[in-house]
Amino acid sequence: MPVFGSLLIVYVVWGSTYLAQKVGLAGIPPLTLNATRFLIAGALLFAYCRLRRVPMPKRREWRAGAIQGLLLPAAGTGGAAWAEQTLTSGITALFLATIPLWIVLGRRFADREPITWPVALGIAAGIAGVVVLARPHGGGDTLAIAVALTGALCWGLGSVYAQHAPRPQSALLASAIEMLCAGAILTVLATASGELGRIHLQPRALLALAYLVVFGSIVAYTAYTWLLDHVAARIAGTYAFVNPVVAVLLGAWLLHEPLGGRVLLSTAMIAAGVALIVLAPARTVSRAGAERSPRPDGRTVRLRQPDPPVGDRPSAAPMDASRAG
Numbered sequence: 001m002p003v004f005g006s007l008l009i010v011y012v013v014w015g016s017t018y019l020a021q022k023v024g025l026a027g028i029p030p031l032t033l034n035a036t037r038f039l040i041a042g043a044l045l046f047a048y049c050r051l052r053r054v055p056m057p058k059r060r061e062w063r064a065g066a067i068q069g070l071l072l073p074a075a076g077t078g079g080a081a082w083a084e085q086t087l088t089s090g091i092t093a094l095f096l097a098t099i100p101l102w103i104v105l106g107r108r109f110a111d112r113e114p115i116t117w118p119v120a121l122g123i124a125a126g127i128a129g130v131v132v133l134a135r136p137h138g139g140g141d142t143l144a145i146a147v148a149l150t151g152a153l154c155w156g157l158g159s160v161y162a163q164h165a166p167r168p169q170s171a172l173l174a175s176a177i178e179m180l181c182a183g184a185i186l187t188v189l190a191t192a193s194g195e196l197g198r199i200h201l202q203p204r205a206l207l208a209l210a211y212l213v214v215f216g217s218i219v220a221y222t223a224y225t226w227l228l229d230h231v232a233a234r235i236a237g238t239y240a241f242v243n244p245v246v247a248v249l250l251g252a253w254l255l256h257e258p259l260g261g262r263v264l265l266s267t268a269m270i271a272a273g274v275a276l277i278v279l280a281p282a283r284t285v286s287r288a289g290a291e292r293s294p295r296p297d298g299r300t301v302r303l304r305q306p307d308p309p310v311g312d313r314p315s316a317a318p319m320d321a322s323r324a325g
Helices: 003-024 030-051 059-083 089-096 099-110 117-133 142-162 171-192 203-230 239-254 261-278
Strands: 292-294 300-302
Touching (some): 003 030, 003 089, 003 239, 030 059, 030 171, 059 142, 059 171, 089 142, 099 142, 099 239, 117 239, 117 261, 142 203, 171 203, 239 261
Antiparallel strands (some): 292 300
């Protein structure tokens, strides 16, 4: 599963979920929409893993999956959907673009990873580009803004936690556990908040839900889980800079929204930010040439070396997507 192909899936598919989620909210409340999305996707992935005779997760892996399910899909994606009830998709994407900042800060405190100048400049350029792209006009719903920012914080810290947590060897099974746990959490919240009585099923909402299940959850979320196992979390988190660009381009194509110089400028700034983060030197590597990371039980394990830049590899075929936003 090449890094380039996985990043491309996360960039494009999760960018399109802003549009799909907005369509789905017309008939299904946000917590219910995402609870259904993650329960269906998680159940399908779990059933597939059982058919392939993937070993059942251990109790500690279920526990870690529940924590990740709470932080990433439940708080991160669910929070963004809740905020989109009153905020535009572009402004919501702007707040979610702070995810790499939380990842870098989380790694700084959890792993003592230094924040180098290229990474700092990349984050600044990416956030500046998103601000130019989705500059809010006037005030907004304070609660919705707080929920969106809290969701971004949870997703960023959850991404850091994922690199230390005990998880199944299969990325598909890890994704299934997280989504099942997230779906259960969101179902409880949706029921407690009275959302179930506000469901008005419409063909467009059901189509949006199906898209979110198959592409937004199964395909792209699995790709993101795979990335967390193979690249630095700050690289995996660069999708937050690209997703707003994809959302705006889809809006211009499908909804005939204006595509002017501001969008082109922001695209260049975001691309520069992503390049600075992705091409920044990796964290300290041992003399044996393998990156090391602590295990939850206190031991240290050797990890595979980070993949070289795509341009230095002989081929970069897209991954076999048999995931997010």
